[in-house]
Amino acid sequence: MGRLAGFRYRQIVRKLRSLGFEFDRHAAGSHEIWYNSETHRYTTIPNHPGDLPEGTVRAILRQAGIDPKDFLNT
DSSP states (O other), X not given: OOTTOSEEHHHHHHHHHHTTEXXXXXXXXXXXXXXXXXXXXXXXXXXXXXXXXXXXXXXXXXXXXXXXXXXXXX
């Protein structure tokens, strides 16, 4: 289990909000689009119960342009 494993939807959203992201709109199914007006970057977050897989969290951070170290330190 990596250091980005074990995060739930609410934990990720809380951290993204502190990094300047805001909810933008709903996407297909249970996915949401979040936007950062400072960096003009979007990221898609699945709103699923339980922990998100580490690869999914890494993909969210890659889309958002956030370094995993910065994400873990917020």
